Amino acid sequence: MSDTVSSVPLITPQDLEAFLDETLTEEELARIESALREQPTLRRELARILERRDQGEHSVAAIWRRFQVSCPSREELALFLAKKLPRPQADYIRFHLEVIACAICQANLDDLQSAQAQ
Numbered sequence: 001m002s003d004t005v006s007s008v009p010l011i012t013p014q015d016l017e018a019f020l021d022e023t024l025t026e027e028e029l030a031r032i033e034s035a036l037r038e039q040p041t042l043r044r045e046l047a048r049i050l051e052r053r054d055q056g057e058h059s060v061a062a063i064w065r066r067f068q069v070s071c072p073s074r075e076e077l078a079l080f081l082a083k084k085l086p087r088p089q090a091d092y093i094r095f096h097l098e099v100i101a102c103a104i105c106q107a108n109l110d111d112l113q114s115a116q117a118q
C-alpha cells in the first residue's frame with residue numbers, strides 16, 4: 001500500500017462543508033474520503049467543523065452513519081488492536097473511533113478485544 005498524498009488535489013474547508021451537506025457528486029465524495037484517510041490535518045479540520053455543527057441533524061453519529069463506507073475492515077481493526085498498523089492507518093482508526101465515535105466499529109473492536117482476552 002503506497003501513500004498517494006501528493007496525487008490528492010487540495011481540499012478546501014468549503015469542500016468539507018459540502019461533504020457534510022452531502023451536496024457532492026459521488027466522485028467528489030470519494031476524493032474527499034480518500035483525502036481524509038491520508039491527511040491528518042484534513043481530519044482535524046473536519047473535526048472542527050463537526051464540533052461547530054454538532055447539533056440536531058448534524059450530529060457526528062448521524063453524519064457518520066451515512067459514510068459507513070469509510071469504516072476500516074475487521075482485519076484492520078484487529079491489526080489496530082495488536083498495534084501492527086502503520087501510523088497513518090492507526091491514526092485514521094483512532095480518529096474514526098474517537099472523533100467520529102462510530103458505534104459499529106466500536107462494537108467490532110470490543111468484540112475483537114474480548115475474543116483476544118480469552
Ligand SMILES: [Zn+2]
Pocket residue numbers: 068070071072096102103104105106
Ligand atoms: Zn466505523
